[in-house]
Amino acid sequence: MVKEPGKSVTWKTQLPDQMRLLLEDRERFSIFLLSVFYAVGIVGFVAKIHPDFVMLTPFQLLLAFGLLLWTHPKWNLATIIFMILCFGMGFGAEVFGVQTGLLFGTYEYNAVLGYKLWDTPVMIGVNWILVAYSAGMLLNALRPDWHWLLKSVIAAALMVVLDFFIEPVAIAFGFWTWTETSVPPLQNYLGWFWVALPVMMLFFLLVKKQHNKVGTALFIIQFLFFFIIGRTI
Secondary structure, eight states: OOOOTTOOOOTTTTSOHHHHHHHHOHHHHHHHHHHHHHHHHHHHHHHTOOTTGGGGHHHHHHHHHHHHHHHOSOOOHHHHHHHHHHHHHHHHHHHHHHHHSSSSOSEEEOSTTOOEETTEETHHHHHHHHHHHHHHHHHHHHOTTSOHHHHHHHHHHHHHHHHHHHHHHHHHTTSEEESSOSSOOHHHHHHHHHHHHHHHHHHHHHTTTOOOHHHHHHHHHHHHHHHHHHHHO
């Protein structure tokens, strides 16, 4: 490679143009990375390449969470408050649900999602942030000017739809177990909606109309991930 006068040669300048542009665009790079990792996840789950492959799930969730944090367009106190409240409300609802069976039905978490506190994986709080944030960003992309309350209701409903496709995959691969029924009860989806609704209200009140393409892409990628794997079960 010939060095042009006045230009320093770095590892980035030696990459092909398309790859260099991808790395310099946080959103494009993050969407590309998520697509690759979730595609690998689909192959790993469907092909059952190793019994412990499913144990990598927490790392995939943390990767997605890190990319959302990295690409969030405008960090402020309101966004941080939303993240904290979303984690607390989601994790708290799951703890209450596991301990009492009153919110979602009677279920228990297995080892797949990692370290548990009060019989509930701490990672489930992160998952609530991922699903709520991505649903909110999807609505902000599609209908930014709709009233925040209407967007909250629709986003909460989208979260329930996503959970409908998550459930069979999660059950089949041992994420959690329903102890009194072989399938999730209707109570589970109603409980999801009533927890998701105040979470989404907080999103649109605090995060407002901000848009992160990575969040939008994550919701679509997660839907495809669970839909495709679910079709093979």
